[in-house]
Amino acid sequence: MTRSAARIASIHRATSESTVELELDLDGAGRSHVDTTVPFFDHLLTAFAKHSLTDLTVRASGDTDIDAHHTVEDVAIVLGQAIGEALGDKVGISRYGDALVPLDEALAQAVVDISGRPYLVHSGEPAGFEHHLIGGHFTGSLVRHTFEAIAFNAALTVHVRVVSGRDPHHIAEAEYKAFARAFRQAKALDPLVEGIPSTKGAL
DSSP states (O other), X not given: OOOOSOOEEEEEEEOSSEEEEEEEETTSOSOEEEEOSOHHHHHHHHHHHHHHTOEEEEEEEEOTTTOSHHHHHHXXXXXXXXXXXXXXXXXXXXXXXXXXXXXTTEEEEEEEEOOSSOEEEEEOOOXXXXXXXXXXXXXXXXXXXXXXXXXXXXXXXXXXXXXXXXXXXXXXXXXXXXXXHHHHHXXXXXXXXXXXXXXXXXX
């Protein structure tokens, strides 16, 4: 199977709360340049790009003097929109991916289905994780929230489960790396797949 269309997207989003410019190439090498003004989120997105083999450029700014929430949320929305746009007609993709990724004491599992049906199942983060400030600026609750925004805007079915972990930084990073590895498998072009991998003929 051959595919000539580049799987790329470029999106600009501006609201009263944030401005986001994002470019991605699903068939990249994991190169990234990320500046969201939220350093720990930059770290997570850089890990996503590297381990999903997606080239990613993000420039964002917003009302982080109030809270990181708006900027982080809007970047995740745009990332999901860009993924959906870049996937195009989904001809020849593997569709499914799964990964189990450790980071020291933390272990996270992610399963991705490029299904066209947005859904997130997220579990296992330890009690209190959602209230923890990681890097002094990024609230633990934003991990789940960003997965919701990505899944719903890219029309992905995503399951993320924290199997074990103690350190909030390690837990969040393991979750993102597991998601990246699962997405890498799901978006991959499979030479054995003819057409769209669905009995319905559409995703």
